[in-house]
Amino acid sequence: MLHLSRLTSLALTIALVIGAPLAFAAQPAPAVAPAGTAATAKAPLPLEELRTFAEVMDRIKAAYVEPVDDKTLLENAIKGMLSNLDPHSAYLGPEDFTELQESTSGEFGGLGIEVGSEDGFIKVVSPIDDTPASKAGIQAGDFIVKINGQPTRGQTMTEAVDKMRGKIGQKITLTLVRDGGTPFDVTLARAVIQVKSVKAQLLESGYGYIRITQFQVKTGEEVSKALAKLRKDNGKKLNGIILDLRNNPGGVLQAAVEVVDHFIKKGLIVYTKGRIANSELRFSATGKDESEAVPMVVLINGGSASASEIVAGALQDQKRAVVMGTTSFGKGSVQTVLPLNNDRALKITTALYFTPNGRSIQAQGIVPDIEVRKAKITNEADGDYFKEADLQGHLGNGNGGADKPTGSSAKAKAMPQDDDYQLAQALSLLKGLSITSGR
Known part of the structure; x- marks a missing residue:
């Protein structure tokens, strides 16, 4: 399945849809090396590295402060293998894989934000429209420095996402830093996110x-x-x-x-x-x-x-x-999701x-x-200027048009472009193109 995810695949249900839902592409999952790489495919196994891997497992099992089973160690090794390829490749466990599949419908549970990592911190790259995150005023570029009072620096994406997950309706407090300013808290409730695309x-x-x-x-x-x-x-x-x-x-x-x-x-x-x-x-x-x-x-x-x-x-x-x-x-880049035979997948x-x-x-x-950079629109009162139509005894229009004295203009209905500078500029450009094209 082809997937154009933007950020790491571990941001899966804080309504963190990574780059959004997946598509099942009509292409088989490659199980062997491509043609032209036969020499690489026939290369001998790196026995020394494999011996080191086995030794590391043995040392962890023997010396780690708490017992760790082989299954956990191997699964963590696979995760590390994928996560170190690039920011978008990942190993998906059963829960993450199911959530990624469900996200195709545009409905999932969480906060409604896309996140990535930068300099060891969790960074908001995009709040999703009409979700708890966007309604709470969380903005692209905000750094999440704490989750429920616990610092995020040094945490993996998996750990951070796990902490942001929870029951629908349960509240969570994020501590944010915006534009290098003073940290501030935002408390919001997890919800079922239904994204109308x-x-x-x-x-x-x-x-x-x-x-x-x-x-x-x-x-x-x-x-x-x-x-x-x-x-x-x-x-x-x-x-x-x-x-x-x-x-x-x-x-x-x-x-x-x-x-x-x-x-x-x-x-x-x-x-x-x-x-x-x-x-x-x-x-x-x-x-x-x-x-x-x-x-x-x-x-x-x-x-x-x-x-x-x-x-x-x-x-x-x-x-x-x-x-x-x-x-x-x-x-x-394009990601391919390759299902495995145990309800897991590789992305x-x-x-x-x-x-x-x-x-x-x-x-x-x-x-x-x-x-056109983002800017705030400040509407200044135009003032009611005294007009020709206000003068006593003024001449009529000549073409039969109605007079337009001061205060005759109806108050316009509030529209999205009224407080969105980039959108207002786009509309102005369209009007100019329409005029010059004769439409």
Whole structure:
């Protein structure tokens, strides 16, 4: 199964979906070395290292302060073997594997945050929309320095995640540090996290907004429905679309491909390259563009990763959309989940993905066409200026239009762009593109 996870796979139910749900790819799990590596496959076993391994096990069993059984030691050795390959490869025990499979449905228990590790600390990379974490104000970039009063520095991801797990409704206190400031506590209750991956609405007449929180199995289908709803609500062809991928940690590869397919008529979307033959895949548009080729802006930031970067990179390379915001996370690898015969699995990195123009995003990210950093919007009162229509005896419009004296404008309904600077800038750009294109 192909999985585009951003962070370590141990962040599994604090609603920590790692890079979001998995997809079961139509490719067999490689059990042998790829062609062309016969010399490596026939290399003799490293007997000296194996003897050292056996000796270490014996010493631990004989001298460790508490008895440790062989099963525990071997399982920990396997975990270490996988975790030291790269940040995204991992050994999944029965519980973690089950949770990873369940996350495909977009429902799981936890807090609703994506985490990684940095300098020995647990770091929040992305809060998930409409979850306890996002409602409590936890932000991308926050460091979790304590969990229920216990320091996290030096803990493994497994240990930290285990401490953040718990019964639904049970409260947990996280001590956070933001931007190098003073530590502060946030107390929140664990919940069943139901992530709706796609939200859509009209920002103004003619301008549609689609937000994807993460890429699940049905995300492509949900985007198709969102486009249809926006057209219906607008009553006519849209003037422009904003696709918001900010703080989207990624997820299912096929879902990312399907989303791009809804916005382009032809061309390459993404391709992957790895050591094994069946890790080299190419995905192209099928010609079912549902966006009617209207002007488009894609919003990204440092929390946009993996599948999000596939979408942004494809639409950027195909000159289909203007990418706006800040540079994305830079997670350009593909993980394959290989089930084992004892309800366990290996999640290993098997390939890198590339944008249509051959760009590898790994450790670099997608650079936006227009950089717009996050900022606070402060609305100042415009003041009611005295107007021509306020003057006694003023002339009529001439074309029969109604007078517009001071205070005649209706108060606008609050909209998402009112306090979201990046979104407001994207909407302004769309309006300009719409005007110059004559729509």
